[in-house]
Amino acid sequence: MTDKDGVLLHAPEIIIPDEMLKIWQVFFDVTASVGKVTDGVCRPTPPSEWLAWKTLSGVEIKEVDFALLRKMDVAFCSALNVELEEQRNRERPKK
Secondary structure, three states, X not given: OEOOOOOEOOOOOOOOOHHHHHHHHHHHHHHHOOOOEEOOEEOOOOHHHHHXXXXXXXXXXXXXXHHHHHHHHHHHHHHHXXXXXXXXXXXXXOO
């Protein structure tokens, strides 16, 4: 269901396989602790933040999982940047 501007009001339920729950939890923990949007643009989490989280939490992240987390972060920012641009376009005064 969308509103009059085509914005999704209810997201479909997503089922996350058990073996991926840890990866998603790490993703949410790390990305929630850093400012993602500056100057109206979502920027991926820098590697130093991932390392700091790993060091402070003591949670080991395999290299393959780190690569997946970075891809998730880039995909999230790409999608959010599309939404932010659409919002800016809706808020611009019409000529």
